[in-house]
Amino acid sequence: MGFDNGCRRNCTPVDKGYVCVLLYWYTILIHAPLSALDLFHINTGSTEPIYRQLVELVRRLVASGQLRAGDEIPSVRELAQGLVVHPMTISKAYGLLEAEGLLERRRGLAMRVAAQHRRAQAPLDRAELLRPSLERAAQEARELELSAAQALALFNEILHAGEPKS
Amino acid sequence: MNSTTFSIAAEAGLPAGAAALAPEASVALSGLSLRYGGQAVLSGLDWVLQPGQVVGLLGRNGAGKTTLLECLLGLREPDAGEVRLFGRSVTQLDDELRARVGYVPQQSDLFEGFTAGQLLAYFRSFYPRWNEAKVEGLMSRWEVPRDRLISKLSGGQQQRLSIIRALAHEPDLLVLDEPVASLDPAGRRDFLRELVERVLDRGTTVVFSTHILSDLERVAFNVAFLKEGSIACQAPLEELLDQVRIAIGSPAELQALQAAHGAQLLRRQPLAPGREQWLLRFARGVPAVALLQPLNLEDLFMELS
Numbered sequence A: 001m002g003f004d005n006g007c008r009r010n011c012t013p014v015d016k017g018y019v020c021v022l023l024y025w026y027t028i029l030i031h032a033p034l035s036a037l038d039l040f041h042i043n044t045g046s047t048e049p050i051y052r053q054l055v056e057l058v059r060r061l062v063a064s065g066q067l068r069a070g071d072e073i074p075s076v077r078e079l080a081q082g083l084v085v086h087p088m089t090i091s092k093a094y095g096l097l098e099a100e101g102l103l104e105r106r107r108g109l110a111m112r113v114a115a116q117h118r119r120a121q122a123p124l125d126r127a128e129l130l131r132p133s134l135e136r137a138a139q140e141a142r143e144l145e146l147s148a149a150q151a152l153a154l155f156n157e158i159l160h161a162g163e164p165k166s
Numbered sequence B: 001m002n003s004t005t006f007s008i009a010a011e012a013g014l015p016a017g018a019a020a021l022a023p024e025a026s027v028a029l030s031g032l033s034l035r036y037g038g039q040a041v042l043s044g045l046d047w048v049l050q051p052g053q054v055v056g057l058l059g060r061n062g063a064g065k066t067t068l069l070e071c072l073l074g075l076r077e078p079d080a081g082e083v084r085l086f087g088r089s090v091t092q093l094d095d096e097l098r099a100r101v102g103y104v105p106q107q108s109d110l111f112e113g114f115t116a117g118q119l120l121a122y123f124r125s126f127y128p129r130w131n132e133a134k135v136e137g138l139m140s141r142w143e144v145p146r147d148r149l150i151s152k153l154s155g156g157q158q159q160r161l162s163i164i165r166a167l168a169h170e171p172d173l174l175v176l177d178e179p180v181a182s183l184d185p186a187g188r189r190d191f192l193r194e195l196v197e198r199v200l201d202r203g204t205t206v207v208f209s210t211h212i213l214s215d216l217e218r219v220a221f222n223v224a225f226l227k228e229g230s231i232a233c234q235a236p237l238e239e240l241l242d243q244v245r246i247a248i249g250s251p252a253e254l255q256a257l258q259a260a261h262g263a264q265l266l267r268r269q270p271l272a273p274g275r276e277q278w279l280l281r282f283a284r285g286v287p288a289v290a291l292l293q294p295l296n297l298e299d300l301f302m303e304l305s
Helices: A001-008 A017-029 A030-040 A051-062 A076-083 A087-099 A123-143 A146-158 B065-072 B116-124 B133-141 B154-169 B185-202 B211-221 B237-243 B249-262 B297-304
Strands: A102-107 A109-113 B027-036 B039-047 B056-058 B081-084 B099-106 B172-176 B206-208 B222-227 B230-236 B246-250 B265-272 B275-281 B293-294
Touching: A001 B133, A001 B237, A017 B081, A030 A076, A051 A087, A051 A123, A051 B237, A076 A087, A076 B185, A087 A102, A109 B275, A123 A146, B027 B065, B039 B065, B039 B081, B039 B230, B039 B265, B056 B065, B056 B211, B065 B081, B065 B172, B065 B206, B099 B154, B099 B185, B116 B133, B133 B154, B154 B172, B185 B206, B211 B297, B222 B237, B222 B297, B230 B237, B237 B297, B246 B249, B246 B297, B249 B275, B265 B297
Parallel strands: B056 B206, B056 B222, B099 B172, B172 B206
Antiparallel strands: A102 A109, B027 B039, B027 B081, B222 B230, B246 B275, B246 B293, B265 B275
């Protein structure tokens, strides 16, 4: 717990040998929840409070499939230490995500992404979750110099193919 | 210019139920006034810090932050008003109570003729609760040389040493006056990490002044704005970001907006004839109105301090 941070800070191959480096990779490879830490980031100086940035980040991570049902997420303590943020801010974000059914708390165990959402989200909210993917797609479409009509036709085709986009 | 002040229940940052237990406030200042060279620095200031609260003290240069923190610690006597720490008057502070307080002053007050090791050994003798393992750990992680004269340490190293000294006896109240002013970004991050990993956990009440708003945003759950000699506003930062908005328009238009949503007017500034800028707080939720602009912490600082 928090081992990788301490290691990164304290050990260099010169003073402590390669053991720490190896252990660091070991922790990353073996313990999935720790690597999930790398998915989390925040911005200071934003008009959006940090707890809300985290709520929206987790929604996007789940929507984009980077976090999947059953995946464990870092504990409040781990994330507070990893992001260097007051633990109460993390608790608040997790609390809201739990209330909306995205995360589930298990006694004595790490929180995880809920197996299924108990409450169906309103259609408008659901559509909003698509926005980051569409913004990325729009960006790529512009880079490829596709016209709006071409991009929309392709999207239409994909939607009607009846297959979930991977 | 109308600037309306407001204050929030100090326990707003604590979990529900904590207030019901009515723990003794770590700090309670009431009616604090102090004049300095004929000028009022503090005027009837009231301020309460509950146990476990982490409060960032914000104010412009010369607003009196250092004076306020010195009064809070009993280092400076106010002209009027009372300071209570853990329920006891600061004028009757005994060694036992003093040992529960840690202070990092803005100006280093370390004995320059000592080495860092000698300084720590000296302070250790005053405190029944002194965590030598913590001191050892911080000294090596923060790379403060033990055997060099303090006068030969860099400004950053002196500041680190000052912080180590303040954390060593695991105080219940930690007062930091610009603790990171001479630290580089890596040093600041080390300090914040220590706060998050080992200080906040203990339920320590922390008050610190800083102009580095990004640091404050990470660790200060609450912010307090010192303006014109009193605390103009104290609230959880996330609540302010969620609820406070700027609106520009005609006074009539703005008044209608305020009334319709029961918003609190925090500040109003004329911009041009018939055109004003209002700072409004929507405690019941921000309405979806195009003319409302969100603020970040820097904007809040500009508006409220």
